[in-house]
Amino acid sequence: MKKHVITTLFIVVFAYAGIFILTNSYAGEPTAKPTPYQRIISLSPAITEALYLLGVEDRIIGVTTYCQKPPDAAKKEKIGTILEINTEKVISLKPDLVIGTGLTNSKDTKKLKNLGINVVTFDISKDFDWLCHIFIELGKLVGKEEQARTMIAESKKRIVKTQKKVEGLSRKKVFVQLGSKPLFAVTRDYFINDLIEFAGGVNIFKDAQSGLVSREEVVRRNPDIVIITTMGITGEKEQKTWQQYRTINAVKNKNIYLVDSDRMCSPTPVSFVELLEDIVKILHPEAFEG
Amino acid sequence: MKKTILNWRYSILLSVGFLLAASLYSLSSGSSDITLKDVIPTLLRGSGTPEFSILFDIRIPRILLGFAVGGSLSLAGVILQGMFRNPLVEPYTLGISGGAALGVALCIILGLHRIFPDLAMPLFGFIGAFAVALPISLINIRKGTVKTEGLLLTGVMISYISSSIVTLILAISRTEDLQGIIFWIMGSLEEPSWLLISIVLFISLTCLVLSYIFSLDLNALALGEEEAVHLGVNVERAKKMLFLIASVLTGVSVSIAGIIGFVGLVVPHFVRMLAGYDHRVLLVMSFLTGAGFLIFCDTLARTIISPVELPVGVITGILGGSLFVYALSRRFLK
Numbered sequence: 186m187k188k189h190v191i192t193t194l195f196i197v198v199f200a201y202a203g204i205f206i207l208t209n210s211y212a213g214e215p216t217a218k219p220t221p222y223q224r225i226i227s228l229s230p231a232i233t234e235a236l237y238l239l240g241v242e243d244r245i246i247g248v249t250t251y252c253q254k255p256p257d258a259a260k261k262e263k264i265g266t267i268l269e270i271n272t273e274k275v276i277s278l279k280p281d282l283v284i285g286t287g288l289t290n291s292k293d294t295k296k297l298k299n300l301g302i303n304v305v306t307f308d309i310s311k312d313f314d315w316l317c318h319i320f321i322e323l324g325k326l327v328g329k330e331e332q333a334r335t336m337i338a339e340s341k342k343r344i345v346k347t348q349k350k351v352e353g354l355s356r357k358k359v360f361v362q363l364g365s366k367p368l369f370a371v372t373r374d375y376f377i378n379d380l381i382e383f384a385g386g387v388n389i390f391k392d393a394q395s396g397l398v399s400r401e402e403v404v405r406r407n408p409d410i411v412i413i414t415t416m417g418i419t420g421e422k423e424q425k426t427w428q429q430y431r432t433i434n435a436v437k438n439k440n441i442y443l444v445d446s447d448r449m450c451s452p453t454p455v456s457f458v459e460l461l462e463d464i465v466k467i468l469h470p471e472a473f474e475g
Numbered sequence: 476m477k478k479t480i481l482n483w484r485y486s487i488l489l490s491v492g493f494l495l496a497a498s499l500y501s502l503s504s505g506s507s508d509i510t511l512k513d514v515i516p517t518l519l520r521g522s523g524t525p526e527f528s529i530l531f532d533i534r535i536p537r538i539l540l541g542f543a544v545g546g547s548l549s550l551a552g553v554i555l556q557g558m559f560r561n562p563l564v565e566p567y568t569l570g571i572s573g574g575a576a577l578g579v580a581l582c583i584i585l586g587l588h589r590i591f592p593d594l595a596m597p598l599f600g601f602i603g604a605f606a607v608a609l610p611i612s613l614i615n616i617r618k619g620t621v622k623t624e625g626l627l628l629t630g631v632m633i634s635y636i637s638s639s640i641v642t643l644i645l646a647i648s649r650t651e652d653l654q655g656i657i658f659w660i661m662g663s664l665e666e667p668s669w670l671l672i673s674i675v676l677f678i679s680l681t682c683l684v685l686s687y688i689f690s691l692d693l694n695a696l697a698l699g700e701e702e703a704v705h706l707g708v709n710v711e712r713a714k715k716m717l718f719l720i721a722s723v724l725t726g727v728s729v730s731i732a733g734i735i736g737f738v739g740l741v742v743p744h745f746v747r748m749l750a751g752y753d754h755r756v757l758l759v760m761s762f763l764t765g766a767g768f769l770i771f772c773d774t775l776a777r778t779i780i781s782p783v784e785l786p787v788g789v790i791t792g793i794l795g796g797s798l799f800v801y802a803l804s805r806r807f808l809k
Contacts, residue, residue, distance in 0.1 A: 271777075274781075274782045291655075395647050
């Protein structure tokens with residue numbers, strides 16, 4: 186027994202020493218690159234769209250399978266999904282900048298950083314200000330900061346104009362539904378909360394800790410308007426489901442709307458404003474009549 | 476002893492061959508075309524080219540981790556099946572991996588993975604695995620005897636409890652934490668840290684050697700505990716040690732690579748079909764075959780619908796399960 190243990194230890198120590206020498210013989214060093222970057226890989230539809238807005242689409246060499254907007258983006262080389270990227274593909278494209286989000290697998294980003302590739306990650310947009318912040322940062326990265334600031338100023342002007350329209354109108358209670366099974370609502374952690382408030386509405390689940398809510402609670406809080414993000418067929422099914430709850434004001438007044446989930450979930454400052462104008466039309470059709 | 480299909484020397488050779496073939500297949504397949512012929516020149520030419528870094532920093536670490544994790548899981552499976560004389564036991568049915576998943580979910584929800592980014596998740600997975608293994612063994616090891624049935628039942632129950640708590644955590648967690656937990660549960664051999672990979676390799680090989688010391692005790696246990704005692708085996712000590720080894724193997728693998736099912740269940744059965752029931756051969760051969768099997772599955776997961784990468788557990792489940800059913804049916808037809 187003792188002899189066994191001693192030989193075991195010997196074998197193990199030797200093997201380990203070997204492994205250690207092997208693994209430390211090589212380490213990638215990050216290389217400093219002059220900005221602006223010329224070979225960019227985007228790991229999120231929103232970032233791809235923003236890069237197109239900034240007019241640097243010719244520098245994008247890789248996108249995710251989800252990047253379908255603008256249509257031209259769908260033709261770019263695919264390097265994986267939003268959550269799982271194919272690191273091999275990324276390296277073989279020789280990018281000088283990879284832009285990810287909080288959704289990108291951190292193991293993948295760490296690996297790319299170890300190999301000396303510049304990886305920048307942005308957290309998910311929680312509100313409009315953060316959206317603008319990300320847009321400006323992107324502008325800085327590609328050397329188009331001025332343009333980014335101008336676009337945001339434009340967007341803010343349009344927002345103020347829209348808000349003036351709805352000033353003084355009654356603030357309706359809005360329920361925005363992101364998922365159906367389980368029922369998932371928008372809380373204050375989503376930029377959609379800003380959308381509702383800018384449009385002169387009240388998000389009935391602003392105070393909720395988590396988006397998991399019960400139908401009962403929706404009925405109790407009685408929204409005037411229900412907005413469902415289309416999830417393929419489920420959106421229409423949900424629309425029918427709500428019809429059973431006749432006590433809800435939104436059902437009584439036929440105020441249940443479907444909005445395309447792509448627009449709701451991957452925003453840029455510009456698409457935010459377009460979406461806002463649509464939501465204002467839903468909340469306050471009277472503001473647009475006459 | 477039953478008559479085996481293969482002599483032990485051939486068995487070991489076969490599994491080494493399989494492991495090598497799987498590794499070479501893995502080394503030469505992926506989204507960028509590097510054929511087998513190019514591998515050696517590329518590595519010799521040294522760093523600097525993207526091909527080199529794809530081979531050296533992406534494929535080789537994955538092969539090494541697949542070797543360690545696949546080997547560990549099937550070794551743990553052989554040990555537990557031998558101990559309990561029950562063909563359905565594996566690290567997952569004993570709730571050890573459920574505990575690890577719970578540990579990781581707690582770590583993410585408490586935000587600890589942001590404080591020590593590299594080590595927190597594996598560490599918590601490991602603690603979770605042990606937090607489950609210890610009560611299971613403490614509840615069932617009384618007055619120096621281990622009750623096998625009790626151990627199994629407790630394990631299954633604890634595994635249900637932890638998976639329910641993980642689901643509870645998923646239900647109340649924020650969006651950005653959700654995906655961290657789900658990634659980890661899906662299992663993957665992607666690991667950027669060489670240090671962690673070498674730790675896992677080291678531990679898995681150490682456990683292989685340690686369990687080999689107990690291979691004769693396992694053979695005796697296969698006859699039943701009473702008989703083993705009569706043969707002069709210190710049954711309680713052997714069982715405690717073996718359970719500890721299996722828990723360490725599972726805890727380490729699960730904490731690094733997440734939950735990869737089926738390897739610990741399928742591989743040992745296959746190896747037994749080929750090489751018989753002598754644990755001196757079984758332990759080593761299961762380790763090698765499990766390693767090869769996981770490397771092979773991981774390569775499929777990387778390449779089937781490139782550029783999208785599938786979770787490796789999907790492939791181990793489908794491939795392992797169907798091969799297994801096929802082999803069993805052939806066996807019964809004979």
